[in-house]
Amino acid sequence: MENECPSGKYGTNCTADCHCNQNGSAENCSFFGYCHCLDGYWGDRCEKNCSSECRLRKCHQITGMCRCEDFKYGRNCDKNCTCDPRVYSGCSRSGGCLCKTNPDNATLNNTSCPDNMFCKENRNCVCKGWKYGSRCDQESTCNRNNTISPFSTGGCRCKLGYYGRNCEFECRTDCINSYWHNKCKGDGECWCLDGYYGLKCENKCNCASNEQCDEAGTCSPRLTRIA
Template sequence: MSTGLEGRKLSTTYSCSKGFYGQNCNLTCNYKCDGCNNMSGSCDSGCKPGWKGDNCQQPCSYGFYGLNCTQTCNDKCDGCHNVNGYCDREPCPPGWEGSSCQQQCQENKYGLNCSKMCGNCRDLSQCHYINGSCLNGCDPGFQGEKCNMECDFGFYGNGCLQECGSFCKRSRDCHHVTGFCKNGCKHGWQGNDCFEVSKLEDSNTDWKSRFYGMLGAFCVSLILNGLLIAFFIMYIRFKQNQHSERAKKAQSQYCETKPSETAEGGYQELGDFNAIPTTYQNLEIQ
């Protein structure tokens, strides 16, 4: 007697949880599969991102990643992770950072891994993200392509074009940014840049000026007084000489006049003398 089961194929239909397969669903699917066949375990539902092949055993080719290996790695990467596209094989090239090397260096940094600091770029602007050059020039007091060198000795300020003062204690030795003399000023000068005449020196100069002025006035006074005295002496001598000349002249005139008077008087006396005998003769006649 036939039971009706003969010749019939026994079919058993079952479904394992995702990630498992086999008769008792106790076998684990390949982790690279996006699920697998319940019976054979083949990756008939496709591969997880980053993998390819029949059994999802092959990673994405160089330069590709993601689901079905269709996404392209960032061109800044030297290849990338086959699953997430991160640049994990080599560091990002100089000037780039981020998991996929998608971001330029920032915050005044540049170079490999953005590990170098920019120089003293003008107004703290960002330097070139790869080589660190300052694109807009340097802050006052600095020079060079990267603005990381101070001004040469004796210069300061914008473009290092201003000269330090020559009255610094050490001539032209000033701060490269401000121009202030580092060790003070030479004698007689003051101020941050030693361009002001010292007040003490001014007072000393004033005192010396007054002293020399008074000394000069005194000397001039002595000279004038000496000239006045000399003039007075010469005037007195002139008067004395003039008086002496007059006296001599008067005496000379006197001497010329006196002899004639004597001769004339002597004549008269002689005449009187001659008159005596006449009187005497007259007396005899009487």
């Protein structure tokens, strides 16, 4: 969901402060407070510099690993991929071949994936239908009405408003001060806005301006914004 709050704010009422490194992140954080790192930076707050060994100083926002161009791989993107460019779109960090999708990023069956798999937008071959496993020979137990799709390990990617091992439970609908009124955590509890806690996010934290509270209302030091 797009953050339409003023710069430096996020949340349903735009009352929560972003805590991103101003030098290494985009002007504003996401609706949930996540930072969007600029090229050359990584970390929760985009406070870390990508390695100087990374080509074009680009790295993964979470891991800090170098982001390689197509048909390059290795820790510093210094190895050439041997995958056939007529069949594959590039190679993974370890040198494995990545399948091709068609120009509009829709899924596409092609010779780079086995018959029981198709090429996903992330250029990885995934199982068709509700199958999973390395050979796509296992049937998912996900509730199909409440699930977007199964993960490759058999876990379920739940639709908005559901949770549980098989997406069999409905989220609470009586959350008050939460990011979503029909989206919950993995245990079904409300996802409270910054500054609130409680079963329904009904309690306001009583913390100092430089503190934040946990799910029990206990205050702890807040991470400071890097200037």
